[in-house]
Amino acid sequence: MLHSGVFIGIDHGSANVLGSMDQCTKCGICNAHCPVAAVTREFPGPKYCGPQAQRFRLAGSVPEWSPMLCSGCGVCTSVCPNNVAISDIITLAKADIVGGGDRISLGQRLLNRPDLIGRLGGKFPTLTNTLLGSSIVRRIVESLFGIHRSAPLPEVHGRKFRKWLASHDQENGPIVSYFSGCAIENYDPDVGIALVRLLNHLGYKVQVPTDRCCSLPMLSSGETGPARARVQALVDALHPSVLTGQKIISTSTSCSLTLRAKYAAYLDMTDDKSGEVASAVVDACEFLLDGHAGRLRKCLNAMPLRVLYHGPCQLRGHKMGTPAVELMQLIPEINLQLSQADCCGIGGTYGYEKNKHDIALAVGASLVEQVRQFEPDIIVCDSETCRWNIEARTSVECVHPVQLLMRAIDGRG
Amino acid sequence: MKTDAIIIGTELDGLIAAIRLREHGYSVRMIGNGGGSLHYAPEGIHVLGFSPRNDEEIICEPLAIISQLDQSHPYRKVGIDQIRNALDWFVNISGEIHQKITISGHNELAVSATGLSIPVYGTSEHQATVGKIGGKTAALVRFRGYRDFPVELVAIELGKTGTKTEIVDVVAPGDAVENAALAKAFDELEETDSYFTALKDSIPSYADVMLFPAVMGLSNFHRTLASAERVLGMPCLEVPTLPPSVPGMRLERALTNYLRNGTASLHSCSGISGSSFETDRIVVWDDMGRQYEASLVIVSNGGVLMGGLDVDSYGVVHETSFGFKTYQSEPLKPTTVGRSLNALHITGVETDDALRPQRNGSGFCRNAFVTGRTLPHWNPAMECSTEGVCVATGWAAAENAHEYLESLNVA
Ligand code: SF4
Numbered sequence: 001m002l003h004s005g006v007f008i009g010i011d012h013g014s015a016n017v018l019g020s021m022d023q024c025t026k027c028g029i030c031n032a033h034c035p036v037a038a039v040t041r042e043f044p045g046p047k048y049c050g051p052q053a054q055r056f057r058l059a060g061s062v063p064e065w066s067p068m069l070c071s072g073c074g075v076c077t078s079v080c081p082n083n084v085a086i087s088d089i090i091t092l093a094k095a096d097i098v099g100g101g102d103r104i105s106l107g108q109r110l111l112n113r114p115d116l117i118g119r120l121g122g123k124f125p126t127l128t129n130t131l132l133g134s135s136i137v138r139r140i141v142e143s144l145f146g147i148h149r150s151a152p153l154p155e156v157h158g159r160k161f162r163k164w165l166a167s168h169d170q171e172n173g174p175i176v177s178y179f180s181g182c183a184i185e186n187y188d189p190d191v192g193i194a195l196v197r198l199l200n201h202l203g204y205k206v207q208v209p210t211d212r213c214c215s216l217p218m219l220s221s222g223e224t225g226p227a228r229a230r231v232q233a234l235v236d237a238l239h240p241s242v243l244t245g246q247k248i249i250s251t252s253t254s255c256s257l258t259l260r261a262k263y264a265a266y267l268d269m270t271d272d273k274s275g276e277v278a279s280a281v282v283d284a285c286e287f288l289l290d291g292h293a294g295r296l297r298k299c300l301n302a303m304p305l306r307v308l309y310h311g312p313c314q315l316r317g318h319k320m321g322t323p324a325v326e327l328m329q330l331i332p333e334i335n336l337q338l339s340q341a342d343c344c345g346i347g348g349t350y351g352y353e354k355n356k357h358d359i360a361l362a363v364g365a366s367l368v369e370q371v372r373q374f375e376p377d378i379i380v381c382d383s384e385t386c387r388w389n390i391e392a393r394t395s396v397e398c399v400h401p402v403q404l405l406m407r408a409i410d411g412r413g
Numbered sequence: 414m415k416t417d418a419i420i421i422g423t424e425l426d427g428l429i430a431a432i433r434l435r436e437h438g439y440s441v442r443m444i445g446n447g448g449g450s451l452h453y454a455p456e457g458i459h460v461l462g463f464s465p466r467n468d469e470e471i472i473c474e475p476l477a478i479i480s481q482l483d484q485s486h487p488y489r490k491v492g493i494d495q496i497r498n499a500l501d502w503f504v505n506i507s508g509e510i511h512q513k514i515t516i517s518g519h520n521e522l523a524v525s526a527t528g529l530s531i532p533v534y535g536t537s538e539h540q541a542t543v544g545k546i547g548g549k550t551a552a553l554v555r556f557r558g559y560r561d562f563p564v565e566l567v568a569i570e571l572g573k574t575g576t577k578t579e580i581v582d583v584v585a586p587g588d589a590v591e592n593a594a595l596a597k598a599f600d601e602l603e604e605t606d607s608y609f610t611a612l613k614d615s616i617p618s619y620a621d622v623m624l625f626p627a628v629m630g631l632s633n634f635h636r637t638l639a640s641a642e643r644v645l646g647m648p649c650l651e652v653p654t655l656p657p658s659v660p661g662m663r664l665e666r667a668l669t670n671y672l673r674n675g676t677a678s679l680h681s682c683s684g685i686s687g688s689s690f691e692t693d694r695i696v697v698w699d700d701m702g703r704q705y706e707a708s709l710v711i712v713s714n715g716g717v718l719m720g721g722l723d724v725d726s727y728g729v730v731h732e733t734s735f736g737f738k739t740y741q742s743e744p745l746k747p748t749t750v751g752r753s754l755n756a757l758h759i760t761g762v763e764t765d766d767a768l769r770p771q772r773n774g775s776g777f778c779r780n781a782f783v784t785g786r787t788l789p790h791w792n793p794a795m796e797c798s799t800e801g802v803c804v805a806t807g808w809a810a811a812e813n814a815h816e817y818l819e820s821l822n823v824a
């Protein structure tokens with residue numbers, strides 16, 4: 001017997017987000033968990049910056065800058081006992097501060113278009129990587145665009161994933177869609193290759209309907225104006241696959257969270273089409289764990305390695321627990337340790353900006369310390385900017401969970 | 414996705430039930446919304462501090478008077494043997510997760526955030542108790558700019574127990590001023606010895622014990638306090654602060670880690686938005702639309718106070734996730750609740766002695782259990798019994814669930 005019916009729905013529009021401020025009881029739990037407030041007194045913390053300041057924002061625009069220091073990690077929202085959508089309130093305040101994008105810095109504008117940079121750089125990958133590897137160029141980039149000279153910029157790979165996919169033979173099987181996103185398309189092709197191979201191994205045929213970017217960097221820094229058209233085009237591109245009943249699998253926890261919940265919260269896209277796309281999106285590890293664990297267990301070879309897993313902040317927003325951990329625990333002989341840090345500090349494009357780089361370093365300090373003590377052979381993390389950051393700061397190889405699983409299947413422990 | 418059990422809520426009782434069920438070899442999924450009430454818990458395990466009938470009467474030996482409690486009290490349902498087992502087991506776990514709790518068989522008086530002495534059954538190593546500081550001269554640390562610790566009040570109240578105090582003004586590492594920021598600053602302090610050496614001059618020579626606010630680290634506090642004791646040459650103890658409680662966060666974090674690390678179970682973080690309840694199968698939907706299935710459910714979502722139970726505009730309490738029958742002594746209207754907080758505390762989901770709830774009109778469920786603050790007929794604030802009831806009912810629910818799951822296997 002059905003008691004209270006089907007679920008109510010994914011995050012609602014911005015009015016609900018802002019309205020949730022009234023549920024705040026000022027308990028301070030969010031402040032106690034905010035990784036940014038813990039390292040800088042410049043940031044007054046989620047309780048103030050979210051529900052409390054929102055009251056003043058209602059009365060008219062407030063001269064404020066502190067929301068810009070929030071990294072958008074979402075830790076605060078996940079610990080609030082009263083369901084205040086704290087980090088979403090702060091993100092909407094950012095959009096007000098930058099006037100929906102009109103008053104945004106050139107550097108942030110660039111960072112907000114990882115697909116564009118990747119595509120331009122991808123035409124001349126070697127040249128781009130050499131240039132960005134040069135400290136002189138990075139200094140110039142810093143002073144022109146405010147992108148910190150030692151922020152972990154990824155290497156540009158050209159269209160490696162597309163090329164690989166085009167020449168990759170897949171046997172027939174149930175079809176699933178893969179949302180690769182700009183990171184796989186331009187910077188991190190190996191993750192996409194590993195996922196497609198893994199899904200093939202389980203009998204699926206993978207199609208990649210689009211190479212568009214989810215536009216999260218724009219949304220989280222408040223550039224909502226230009227984001228709207230880009231997002232609509234993406235929803236249109238994904239919808240046909242959804243209509244045929246396919247799941248849309250993502251290897252990026254930040255892209256998938258954006259697709260699932262943030263278009264409604266930040267752009268008020270609560271129409272049916274957007275909703276259908278949102279409900280079809282599933283994280284790769286979540287997909288693999290649900291119904292495939294038995295099959296996987298049989299084909300995973302022993303991997304006697306010290307593995308440190310750092311769950312990215314967005315996992316909290318996904319509210320799905322840590323499926324990657326459960327998957328990796330299927331690998332025989334693995335020595336798995338879990339990161340005790342709430343956040344690696346990078347916060348998407350947050351730590352790239354010159355004025356926030358030091359905060360990002362301080363936030364990530366405890367993770368770096370844990371790596372020093374545990375001395376892992378390899379670090380695993382679901383989110384690309386976190387991986388680049390962790391790798392840059394620890395010099396330990398950092399891969400996506402599906403890469404580790406694929407290595408275990410290949411017997412490359 | 415299917416597991417043996419789903420636990421709703423991330424309260425202490427839910428964590429206890431989850432760990433115990435994992436020990437029995439079952440798969441468990443926790444679905445909780447937000448930080449649990451351990452964020453409000455001072456240090457130590459409070460089993461029964463005051464008589465539920467007369468809150469002036471301090472209890473010395475809580476376990477000796479369980480049988481005198483009302484039949485409906487959660488402790489009576491669990492029974493004295495189970496309570497003992499649960500507490501012994503918890504003491505063991507607390508050692509394994511480096512949050513060692515010691516029980517001596519009777520209550521001690523511990524210093525609270527306002528300096529008042531509160532009866533506590535299990536204490537941790539660095540917890541300030543009257544036994545450890547009574548009659549001594551304490552240097553009481555006040556961090557610059559830090560407001561969640563009413564130092565003067567604590568000093569006055571300690572005076573009443575015969576402890577002399579001298580307030581010492583100190584700058585915290587990084588000049589941090591909030592509970593968690595202070596804890597993190599101490600965790601990351603590299604040269605603890607030199608930090609405490611620098612303090613040495615400001616501490617009066619006649620002091621024989623140091624009292625710090627309980628913010629001396631989340632993960633590294635053992636190291637930090639050991640360094641303080643070594644350098645300052647006297648016991649260094651912690652006094653609870655106003656919430657959010659750092660010792661409570663330590664315990665929550667350690668239990669959560671223990672659950673994640675040692676076992677393959679998942680700790681999800683979400684509210685639930687719908688359910689279907691059958692005699693042998695329970696399905697719940699989380700608020701992202703995911704569907705989870707289990708053989709049984711344990712509800713430990715913190716009752717009215719932690720938002721686990723809803724109150725409608727008539728003041729009537731509802732358990733909305735599954736439609737379990739609730740108990741309340743009077744309507745919970747804003748106007749009356751102010752006068753009688755007791756009515757709010759003693760509200761909850763009615764159960765039988767096996768902690769099993771009832772669904773609209775039907776008999777007691779075989780595959781559902783209720784724990785902790787979601788249970789009625791006890792008043793944690795007045796009795797000072799929060800952690801004791803949570804540990805006892807969390808454990809008992811897991812044992813009863815184990816019995817039920819075994820009966821399924823046999824059948
Ligand atoms: S955790 Fe939630 S209720 Fe508590 S202060 Fe923060 S926003 Fe308010």
Ligand code: SF4
Nearest residue numbers: 034070071073074076
């Ligand atoms: S989103 Fe993260 S950085 Fe921003 S206020 Fe919340 S916890 Fe702090």
